[in-house]
């Protein structure tokens with residue numbers, strides 16, 4: 156057994172029905188956990204269900220009886236012989252860890268996406284040479300600002316944050332997925348095993364902070380996108396005008412060249428070409 160109930164138990168009974176292994180029972184003064192049945196909820200939850208509901212925070216990890224995940228899932232298999240827990244079973248040892256089919260990894264604004272942004276911008280850079288001359292009536296450039304996406308500058312998924320928790324007992328820090336900060340959840344310090352219950356004010360503060368920062372950032376991105384699209388349209392109009400002028404000049408060059416070539420063939424003295432007879436005395 157690695158979960159135990161301390162003498163602070165107030166005998167409320169809230170934990171007993173939560174145990175997937177029926178490991179909790181009432182004794183004379185407090186509830187107790189049968190060490191041969193407790194699996195720390197491994198196989199069922201990524202948290203200890205009894206600790207999650209205990210109002211006085213007295214279901215705690217027994218520091219004198221630490222068990223491995225392997226031993227605990229082995230016990231779950233023994234107790235629930237008909238249950239297939241699969242390879243990615245729930246476990247508090249992998250709290251907040253993604254399952255294979257879970258959503259993609261959190262985006263941290265860092266290098267990879269910043270590089271991508273740079274590379275996207277480089278390939279779409281309107282100031283780069285267009286590479287080919289205008290063709291007939293074809294429009295030189297599309298009047299669209301959509302080629303510049305600010306998506307890589309979005310914040311990471313709000314539910315993928317890892318929050319640093321400072322343990323008030325041992326003073327160490329540890330990180331916990333934001334998804335674990337639900338009201339009633341119990342967080343455990345991995346250094347001293349002290350538990351901490353998430354109350355409604357903590358949940359509220361975290362969710363409100365996330366919401367406000369995300370809203371503000373999304374507004375900033377939206378404004379920037381609007382301004383950028385306008386700048387791009389203006390710039391593309393200027394480029395289009397330059398290209399139209401160049402195209403008009405091309406038409407003049409083509410016509411001039413056509414006339415020049417025609418002049419060359421007209422003045423060419425080809426062998427056998429009948430020469431104009433000249434009058435004997437210079438007239439006629």
Ligand code: SF4
Nearest residue numbers: 174193194195196205
């Ligand atoms: S940790 Fe889970 S398995 Fe153990 S007593 Fe509590 S509810 Fe039951």
Ligand code: SF4
Nearest residue numbers: 164165167168170209
């Ligand atoms: S929920 Fe907590 S206080 Fe209530 S019986 Fe269980 S251990 Fe005791």
